[in-house]
Amino acid sequence: MEHQPPVGGDLPAPDETPIIIVDSEPSVLSFLEKALEDEGYPVEAFDSAQAALERIASASAALMISDIQMPDMGAMELIRRALEEDPNLAIIVLTGAADAESAIESLRLGVDDYLEKPITVEGLIESVTRALRRRAQADYRHKLELWLRDEVTRRTEEVQRQSQQLELVTVATLSTLVRAMEAKDPYLKGHSERVARLCAKMALHMGFEERDVDDLRTAGLLHDLGMIAIPDSITHKQSALTEDEYRRVQEHVQIGVDILKPLPHLARSVSYIAQHHERLDGSGYPEGLREIPLASQILGLAEHFASLTEVRPHRQAYAAAEALEQLTEQQDTWFEVRAIDALQQVIKNEPGLGESEWFEVTD
Ligand SMILES: [Fe+2]
The missing domain is CATH 3.40.50.2300 (Response regulator)
Incomplete structure (x- = not known):
């Protein structure tokens, strides 16, 4: 045997x-x-x-x-x-x-x-x-x-292999769910995939290790998973949100974190997701942090840029150059200069990333 x-x-x-x-x-x-x-x-x-x-x-x-x-x-x-x-x-x-x-x-x-x-x-x-x-x-x-x-070496390798497979399967399953969720939403179609690509490109540009790039890409794919619990009546609202509605939207961060928390192999991605709406001047949510790890800033910046360049119920999409200009005004108040510089460079190298070519709003 x-x-x-x-x-x-x-x-x-x-x-x-x-x-x-x-x-x-x-x-x-x-x-x-x-x-x-x-x-x-x-x-x-x-x-x-x-x-x-x-x-x-x-x-x-x-x-x-x-x-x-x-x-x-x-x-x-x-x-x-x-x-x-x-x-x-x-x-x-x-x-x-x-x-x-x-x-x-x-x-x-x-x-x-x-x-x-x-x-x-x-x-x-x-x-x-x-x-x-x-x-x-x-x-x-x-x-x-x-x-x-x-035997210990062999089993350790086996466990590592299995856990890597589990990680890939989990991420694939969850991103399928996100894709399905976004597919029926004309405003969000392809949003998370785009954020994931932006995150990975920025992280690579900034010299992150491969493992960190992967974690950020995963965080990009899953960052808005918590939106699953926010009613369409709020996310599709054409007029300004009430204070209560805005608070509901903010809950998507914690809801996403709670869904993903039981998966220890996603811990680092989850920590970035938890902070993707934090801003350096403390004006973000849910914690109002003023010290934000660079990886979380990259995710926050990628999401913000992606959102600006996509149509939303109450506004048209900004062109990439306009969006970058708006973000440059936020350097050091929302995001560090080096993160904004990286985004600018990434869009310059690959202008297609600045456009949300995935969706069409028909009505
Ligand atoms: Fe978000």
Whole structure:
């Protein structure tokens, strides 16, 4: 089955990985070789520490059994270098009665066990079994750790992919709703899409990161979602709105935010939407803020410009140049100069964006 944790941790079968034996005494080497081979372990014998180390460096070994007093290398150096080559290598040292201190020191270095000469076959096999089990468990823990790390990475990526898909689906569904809402309204047809395009162009022009440009585009698409709750009798009114009606219209900001709030992946877009009618001089709504993040200003400015250049029930559309002139008069009172400059540049580069070519008012 896919993505199952690795199995292991048991004592490996004796025929897998060789045991390295190291002793300068041929009689000890042959005693060890016979005792281990009788138990089915593959054995490789070395009479020098250097040769044993080279062997450990070149291929994997399960266990090294070494005399602590090798003529060509101090015991501690042999242990240290062997563990450097393979940190998981099991090690048993063979000591004489006079080596008790070195034996204890070797344990400190990470040796599994020490056996005092003369060695018995039973003592040897018992110690080998213990050391190999310890190594198998350490191997298993290592494999498990690698598996876990891979699994966490894989699942995190999966969740991120799903959440990106969810985000795209949600934005697509909501903008379909906005489009449907605007389609039946001769004044608003294509408005949000146009605001979204203006926002994205301005943000790109101002050097925003791709992610921020996307968030602003989404905010543009959904900025007036709350208008869904405002009756046509108000939005289509030919004469000036009463104070009460104006207050109702203002509610579209909070209504939109409330609709979108349960979608955490849209949080940044929602924060821009919450502020798209705020103005730097505090005359905006709903909070009357005087400090407005640039992204929210871009959305507010794009919406305002789009509205000015579209027909409304009580007025004709302004030409792009007129609308820009009006907005330039509002620099630093409604929007920062740099945002207005960006809008001007964007319209200059793409004059089509200054025209609302999507709708026709027939009556
Ligand atoms: Fe709005």
